[in-house]
Amino acid sequence: MHRRSEIARAAREVLLADLSRRVTIPELARVCGTSPTVLKEAFRAEFGMPVYAWFRRRRMIAAARLLVWTDLPVHEVARVVGYASASKFARAFAACLRLGPSAWRERYGRVRQWGRRCLSRLRPHCHVTASSPRSRAGG
Incomplete structure (x- = not known):
C-alpha cells in the first residue's frame, strides 16, 4: 500500500508542475513507473477522486x-x-x-x-x- 501512495503523490507532483500541460494517463503512468490501471487505482485511493x-x-x-x-x-x-x-x-x-x-x-x-x-x-x-x-x- 505504501508504494501506491508514492505513485499517487508522484503523479500529483507531475500534474502540479504545469497546470497548462495536457497529460494522458498512460504518459503519467510511464513517468511514475507504473501501469495506467495501478496509477488510476492508487490516485483514487489517495485523493478520493479520479486523476x-x-x-x-x-x-x-x-x-x-x-x-x-x-x-x-x-x-x-x-x-x-x-x-x-x-x-x-x-x-x-x-x-x-x-x-x-x-x-x-x-x-x-x-x-x-x-x-x-x-x-x-x-x-x-x-x-x-x-x-x-x-x-x-x-x-
Whole structure:
C-alpha cells in the first residue's frame, strides 16, 4: 500500500508542475513507473477522486485565484490553466464554481481587501462524475 501512495503523490507532483500541460494517463503512468490501471487505482485511493477530476479541480482553483489576485484577462487565465479556448474555459469554470469567470472576478475581486483566507475555503464542485454534475461528493 505504501508504494501506491508514492505513485499517487508522484503523479500529483507531475500534474502540479504545469497546470497548462495536457497529460494522458498512460504518459503519467510511464513517468511514475507504473501501469495506467495501478496509477488510476492508487490516485483514487489517495485523493478520493479520479486523476482528471482532481486535475480539473486544481486548474479551477488556480484560475479562481488568478481571477481574484491578478488583472489578467479571462482568456489569459484560461491559457495559464491549460485551456486554448476562453469559451470552453468559461463553461468549465461555471460548471465547477457555479459562476462564470467574469462574475467570479466581480464578486470576489474585493477579496484582495479582506486577505487570502477567503480563497483557502474554496470548495469547487468540479470533482463530481459526469453522471451527477451538481452533486457534492467528497470535500
